Amino acid sequence: MTTPQQPASTSDEPWPVRVVSQKIGAWIGKLGWIWVDGQVAQITRRPGTNTVFLTLRDPSADLSLTVTTNRDVVDLGAPNLTDGARIVVHARPEFYAARGSLSLRADEIRQVGLGELLARLEQVKKLLAAEGLFDRARKRRLPFLPARVGLITGRASAAERDVLTNARRRWPTVDFRVINVAVQGPSAVPQIIDALAVLDRDETIDVIVLARGGGSTEDLLPFSDEALCRAVFACRTPVVSAVGHETDVPLVDFVADVRASTPTDAAKRIVPDLNDELRLIGQAKQRLDRALRGLLDREQHRLDLIRSRPSIARPLTMVDSRAAEVSALRDRAARNLSHRLDRAGAELGHTLARLRTLSPSATLQRGYAIVQREGGAVVRSPGEVSAKDQLRIRLADGELTATVNE
Structure with missing residues (x-):
């Protein structure tokens, strides 16, 4: 025989609070007996009654439930139960319609031992x-400071x-x-x-x-x-x-x-340790100083070697030797040039003497004259001129102009 179902609630036909409470209680009752793990946040023992109230909190979340049980259940399963203890309870969820609250009714409590926790x-x-x-691959390094x-x-x-x-x-x-x-x-x-x-x-x-x-x-x-x-x-x-x-x-x-x-x-x-870091900085500075001094010493040694070379130590030596060579070459050039000039002068004197010997001037100096017609032609015989021709007569010390009469 089936139980007639309650019609669905609507705005025109809403469910009374008692119906809602009954339905919630019925749904919760379907869960039945369960084992629950939790941590005791509070224990309340009411004087004159055998009822013990426990607040059971989830170890990892801010959630808790009230557990109601008998004093004998607590004394049998966890006689030394204190706040913070880890327990396992066998309980049935109950919904109290009058208060609209949910709690667990426990019939067995077991305190979790260290071995079970481990x-x-x-x-x-x-x-x-x-x-x-x-x-380890996902672990991050800490910042230095x-x-x-x-x-x-x-x-x-x-x-x-x-x-x-x-x-x-x-x-x-x-x-x-x-x-x-x-x-x-x-x-x-x-x-x-x-x-x-x-x-x-x-x-x-x-x-x-x-x-x-x-x-x-x-x-x-x-x-x-x-x-x-x-x-x-x-x-x-x-x-x-x-x-x-x-x-x-x-x-x-x-x-x-x-x-x-x-x-x-x-x-x-x-x-980091400030003193250690200052000490490390000091050591690094010392190493840097030693390295820098070593570098400067090596470079100074190289410069000393370079400066000790003859060309650098006495740079004028090369100039002096070259200057002597230049002076000798200049003297040779001067002597050579003087010799050539003297020889050329002598040759020029000889040539001048021969030229003078062959020159008409020497003949003119002995009293001779050169007769030229107009145009520069030299008159060699009387037949080459005519009357009234203008003649130019060159003498040793000058010239004369003459006219032919006959």
């Missing part, structure tokens, strides 16, 4: 490693004091932005994840440090949470993990870009 952490470790969250450092740690904790004091002792001007969060308990993971998101969005932050002092394995469980590991992996800013002591290795150490053994070690890794 086994779960090993499973999570294998899962994250298989996904590549531990890959960060402009600003983000620090996530407990309020007024020794870890905060160690990081700040040692970092400022190494580099006095280092700037920090500190966000204090819960570092253990059910609210630790959500607060740390929120702080990571805030610092990762801050453009002035160059590196983020997660710092916490030592503690038991249960105290350090938030730093092995899967959600926190994924949040660290997703950060764009390099992350340094400084959780616990050297022997403490939470999962966030494998995901972070740099693992520091202690908060003090983290301070040494994020900033």
Whole structure:
């Protein structure tokens, strides 16, 4: 026999609140009995009753549910149950229509032991490693000198004091932005994840440090949470993990870009030591000075060798030798020229004497004359002229003009 279905609600025929509550209760009731894992945030035992109320919080998110159970169930399964304990409950979800609230009715509670926690952490470790969250190739190098450092740690904790004091002792001007969060308990993971998101969005932050002092394995469980590991992996800013002591290795150490053994070690890794840097600068300066002096000495030696060469040491020697050669050549040229001039003068004298011997001037000097007609023709016989011809008569000391009469 089928139950008639409730007609769908409309604006004209809306469901009453009781109908909605009944439907919600029916849907939730279909879930049945389930096993739930969580962390105890609060335990309330009402005097005079056997009812115990637990606030069960998700280890990785800011979510919680109320668990109602019997005192005998708690005493049997987790007799020493305290706030912050990790438990597994067998419960059935219930919806209380009168208050419109959801809770779990538990009939069995098991407190998770350390061995079981470690086994779960090993499973999570294998899962994250298989996904590549531990890959060394993706780890980023820290900046040499960060402009600003983000620090996530407990309020007024020794870890905060160690990081700040040692970092400022190494580099006095280092700037920090500190966000204090819960570092253990059910609210630790959500607060740390929120702080990571805030610092990762801050453009002035160059590196983020997660710092916490030592503690038991249960105290350090938030730093092995899967959600926190994924949040660290997703950060764009390099992350340094400084959780616990050297022997403490939470999962966030494998995901972070740099693992520091202690908060003090983290301070040494994020900033350089000013004294060491000054010492290194001094050593570099000394090496540079030695190299420069060595270079200058080598070049000075080369210059000395060059200057010691004869052509450089006594540059006038070549000039003097060449000057002597030039002077000798000039003297030879002068003698040669003088000899040629003398010989040419003698030849010219001989030629002049012969010329004078053959010249008509010598004949004129002896009293002879040369008679020329007009036009320059020489008269050699009387028949070559006529009466009234004009004649030119050249003498040794001049000329005469004559007219032929007959």
